[in-house]
Structures are given as structure tokens and as C-alpha cells.
Amino acid sequence: MSGRVLRFESPVHREIDAWLPWYANGTLPDDERERTEMHLSRCVRCQRELGWLRDLQSIVAEQVVFAQGNAEAALNRLRRRLDAGIGRRLLAPLRRLRNGWRRAPA
Numbered sequence: 001m002s003g004r005v006l007r008f009e010s011p012v013h014r015e016i017d018a019w020l021p022w023y024a025n026g027t028l029p030d031d032e033r034e035r036t037e038m039h040l041s042r043c044v045r046c047q048r049e050l051g052w053l054r055d056l057q058s059i060v061a062e063q064v065v066f067a068q069g070n071a072e073a074a075l076n077r078l079r080r081r082l083d084a085g086i087g088r089r090l091l092a093p094l095r096r097l098r099n100g101w102r103r104a105p106a
Helices: 011-024 030-040 044-067 071-103
Strands: none
Touching: 011 030, 011 044, 030 044, 044 071
């Protein structure tokens, strides 16, 4: 026996996790924003997720502005940034998401 304790996510945690994209882009209603901020003040996991979402939002925003002039150049620039290491931080959560989709029932 390893003595490890399995921690299951609370319904509140799952709810806040679902709201994080809207919190990151500033479109969450006030009551949900306040609950999210309270949860974020004590949840390191959600703080990391919010940081990842903001990084992703920043990269996408840069690409949209850059792509307005030249889509091929924007794609090449994004590939260079991903190859330079930004991708490692961003790909892990995307892989978890992809794996979750694969396991989900049709």
C-alpha cells in the first residue's frame, strides 16, 4: 500500500475550471467573476491554468494581428515560437484535452 490519498475534484472546482476561459478574456458576469477570484486566491492548479490560458490568448492575439498582413508568415512565426519552447508549455494541456476527448463516449 502506498498510503497515497486520491483527491477528487469538487463540483465547485470543476465549475470554476469551466469558467476560466471567460475569466481570462474578461467576459465572465460579475457574480461568477467574484466566485472565480475567490477560488483562484487559494487554488494553485487553477492559477496555473489561468496563466496558460492567458499565454495562449496572447499568442493567438499576436498571430491574428500579424496574420492580417501575411498568413503564411504568421504560421511560420508561430512554428518558430513553438519550436523555441513556448510549445512545450502549451502542448501538455492540449494533449490532456485530446486524450480526454479520445476516452469520451461518442
